[in-house]
Amino acid sequence: MNDDAPVKRYSRPWLQARCRRDLHVHTAFCNHAEGSMAEYVTAGLAAGLDEIGFLAHVEKDIHNRRRSWLEPEQLDLYWAEGRRLQRQFDGRILITLGIELGLNPRAVDGLRQLVARHPWDRLGLSYHYLEEPPAHPARHRNICSARDTAAPGLTNAELVQLHLTYFDELRRHVPVFRPAFVCHLDVIRRYLPDVGERDDIRAAVHDLLATMARHGTALEINTSGYDHGGICPAPWIIQVAARFNLDFVFCSDSHHPRQVGRFFNQAVEDVLRAIGSKD
Numbered sequence: 025m026n027d028d029a030p031v032k033r034y035s036r037p038w039l040q041a042r043c044r045r046d047l048h049v050h051t052a053f054c055n056h057a058e059g060s061m062a063e064y065v066t067a068g069l070a071a072g073l074d075e076i077g078f079l080a081h082v083e084k085d086i087h088n089r090r091r092s093w094l095e096p097e098q099l100d101l102y103w104a105e106g107r108r109l110q111r112q113f114d115g116r117i118l119i120t121l122g123i124e125l126g127l128n129p130r131a132v133d134g135l136r137q138l139v140a141r142h143p144w145d146r147l148g149l150s151y152h153y154l155e156e157p158p159a160h161p162a163r164h165r166n167i168c169s170a171r172d173t174a175a176p177g178l179t180n181a182e183l184v185q186l187h188l189t190y191f192d193e194l195r196r197h198v199p200v201f202r203p204a205f206v207c208h209l210d211v212i213r214r215y216l217p218d219v220g221e222r223d224d225i226r227a228a229v230h231d232l233l234a235t236m237a238r239h240g241t242a243l244e245i246n247t248s249g250y251d252h253g254g255i256c257p258a259p260w261i262i263q264v265a266a267r268f269n270l271d272f273v274f275c276s277d278s279h280h281p282r283q284v285g286r287f288f289n290q291a292v293e294d295v296l297r298a299i300g301s302k303d
């Protein structure tokens with residue numbers, strides 16, 4: 025933990041101030057979201073936001089039937105359009121341009137090259153595509169896809185190992201990529217069968233949060249989780265993150281302009297409840 029960092033109060037006003045920014049929205053560039061960048065900016069203005077943060081999907085050497093990320097030339101178009109909108113909306117709303125970097129431990133150098141392609145405002149680190157167990161680089165399973173996770177064939181032991189791999193690889197790569205925040209930290213629990221709150225998995229989450237604290241990485245409160253049962257990450261993770269004094273950022277993970285800023289008010293209440301705060 026950084027001893028110089030001020031201790032966060034995690035009060036309602038502190039959290040509400042953070043809700044004036046939505047730092048994780050997608051666009052049609054991502055190949056699975058709807059809406060132009062301009063439509064998202066307009067939605068951000070209508071929602072009264074101070075800042076709208078685009079976070080375009082970037083993946084490298086992923087083998088899956090569907091592409092849900094930007095190829096390098098699309099990243100250039102995304103950057104150019106974002107810069108144009110920054111000029112157009114100057115003084116009305118802050119527009120920031122980032123990438124949601126999908127981890128692939130076998131493609132760190134390639135991912136680094138994509139990070140270096142433009143001077144992004146921020147980097148969010150995600151882990152969407154995990155190799156099929158047993159490790160087979162020819163195929164990746166998208167753990168954020170209901171269809172992919174419904175595929176049969178995982179034993180309980182493999183499920184546990186998949187969870188441990190997920191949290192351990194994120195932890196190992198926080199110092200490598202130094203992200204502003206880790207996206208939807210426990211998304212692996214969204215669709216895959218619940219393997220229970222095992223001690224070894226909780227310990228892996230704990231180690232990841234400790235590493236984030238050491239590197240000044242924030243925790244994303246991802247409100248798209250409300251469409252899948254509740255706040256993301258789980259309340260106990262938010263509680264541990266607060267003990268580590270992590271910063272929190274609110275993100276809608278919008279895939280349609282109408283989702284900008286979704287569920288932020290509800291998330292503030294749920295965060296307060298998770299950390300046991302009364303104000």
Ligand SMILES: [Zn+2]
Pocket residue numbers: 124150152168207208
């Ligand atoms: Zn994601």
Ligand SMILES: [Zn+2]
Pocket residue numbers: 048050124277
């Ligand atoms: Zn996303």
